[in-house]
Amino acid sequence: MEGGSALAQFVPLILIFAIMYFLLIRPQQKKVKQHQEMVKALRRGDQVVTQGGLIGKVSKVKEDNEIEVELAQGVTVRVVRSTIAQVVNKTEPAK
Structure with a gap:
C-alpha cells in the first residue's frame, strides 16, 4: 500500500511540471x-526596430553578428543582430 501512496504523492508534481x-x-x-x-x-533595405527603440534601415549586413543601421541620412550605427526587436518593412529580394 505504501508503494501506491508514494506514487500518488508524485502525480500532482508531475502534472504541475507538465502544465x-x-x-x-x-x-x-x-x-x-x-x-x-x-x-x-x-x-539590406529592411526597416527595423532595435530593443533600445531606435528605428532605422539596414544599410549593410556583416558576417560577424553585426549589421549597420542608418538612423537618419548620413547617420549609421553598428548594431548587434540579436538586439533587433522587430522588422517593420521587409524588402523583396533582388532578382
Whole structure:
C-alpha cells in the first residue's frame, strides 16, 4: 500500500511540471526560434526596430553578428543582430 501512496504523492508534481512546460517553456522556445529566424533573414533595405527603440534601415549586413543601421541620412550605427526587436518593412529580394 505504501508503494501506491508514494506514487500518488508524485502525480500532482508531475502534472504541475507538465502544465508549466506547455504554458511557459514551450511557447518561449518557439518565440526564441522565430526571433533567430527573423534575425538570420535580415537584409539590406529592411526597416527595423532595435530593443533600445531606435528605428532605422539596414544599410549593410556583416558576417560577424553585426549589421549597420542608418538612423537618419548620413547617420549609421553598428548594431548587434540579436538586439533587433522587430522588422517593420521587409524588402523583396533582388532578382
